[in-house]
Amino acid sequence: MRSYTCRVCGNRLFFENSVCVSCKTPLGYSRTERDIVPIDTDDRTYTDAEGTVWHVCANLGLSGCTWLTTEAGGLCFSCGLTRTRPNDADLEGISNYAPAERAKRHLIAELDELGIPILDRTDDPRGVAFDLLSSVAEPVTIGHADGIVTIDLAEAEDAHREKVRAMLDEPYRTMLGHFRHEVGHYYEAFLITDDETRARARDLFGDETEDYQAAIDRHYAEGAPADWQQHYISQYATMHPWEDFAETWAHYLHISDSIQTAEQFDLLRPAPTASFRERITKTWMPLSTALNMMNRSMGSEDLYPFVLSTPVLDKLEFVADLAAASGKAPAAEVD
Structure with missing residues (x-):
């Protein structure tokens, strides 16, 4: 998560803050600016630099949503x-x-x-x-x-x-x-929409056309292979190529978010030019080991109890490259 700052008083804010605890300014999350912004106390709106008026999401009271929308009384992009x-x-x-x-x-x-x-x-x-x-x-x-x-x-x-x-x-x-x-x-x-990318995915994760129900039945009847940690991120990933990809994708997001958080709170020096694989081996592995030890010091379970073998690194690298290239897809409409 990013580290946010109140634009009114300079106090540190956190992602879900709806009010600054220091100056009591009402707050909202602007997806277009990727920032927490001050809300006018009178009409509960925010006007951005282009003059667009933004309103608090209708779900603020129901789910605590602090995101903004251009439609008065409407839902934000996430709630929508x-x-x-x-x-x-x-x-x-x-x-x-x-x-x-x-x-x-x-x-x-x-x-x-x-x-x-x-x-x-x-x-x-x-x-x-x-x-x-x-x-x-x-x-x-x-x-x-x-x-x-x-x-x-x-x-x-x-x-x-x-x-x-x-x-x-x-x-x-x-x-x-x-x-x-x-x-x-x-x-x-x-x-994954072209033959070349699909072929590479099959090399790494296996043939996704394998019968899914049969794979589920086999997994829960026999369990994961004894050597699963040498090839997979989790036991669940061994069930079917679809699950292997989804588990790998989730860990790509876990690792990316955790590294960004560590950088935002000055636990790491940013290294934006490094490849994702290098970020894992040179940054994430030492960091996650240290965090695991911190958790153990508090009597808690490891923060990141996973082994990243070479085949798993190959899969994570593929997913990271796929995500990096996704900017070529149609952009999301921001509201």
Whole structure:
């Protein structure tokens, strides 16, 4: 995450701040400026340098959204990507809706920082949409299908998420991680469109035309191969080439965001000219080792409990190159 500063008093701000705790100025997040900006206390608007008037998202009270929109009483770009949310009468679902939307905003802000286009499905059939569903009344399966990402809002509850994590023997499970993984499925289809890139992806991840249901059945019946850490980022990635790509994409975002945060808070010196592979080997590996030791010093689990073998580095490099080239795709409309 970036380090933000209040334009009124110079106090440090954080991504979700709606008010400066120092000068009490109301705040909003401008996606066009990628910055937190002051809101007029009288009419709750912000006027940018071009004279465009921006309004606070209608979901500020519902989900704590601080993003701005050009439409008075309308939804911001992030909230507009949500196709389905819980009914207001579903109090448990609504309570879990806010942290899910917060994770989605984090995801979109990072995609913007990396220059990766994210299209609104209501404007472009190639775009993405999100169904944020409550599993209070019936089970919800987290997944992706044809540009629709489905999230079980129960995953916002620490106890539920930890129970599932332990049951599946996962080293890591977060709401943001779910969003990063599921959009990985979307971007595999969105960005791999030519034969040469597809052939390279198959060399690294395997043949994506393999029967998916059969792969799921095999994985849960037999588990991951004994030597999985030599070839995959996680046990889940061994299930099917689609899951290998999505897991790799998620870790590309994990690593990119973590390095940027460390740079923003002066834990690292920025190295913008380094390749992503060099950033991993020379920056991320030493940093994540140190952070793991810090967590252990506090009696906590490792922050990044993953092994990055040479085949995994090859996959991460491919995904990073794919993401870097994605600027050639149609740009997202900013609202």
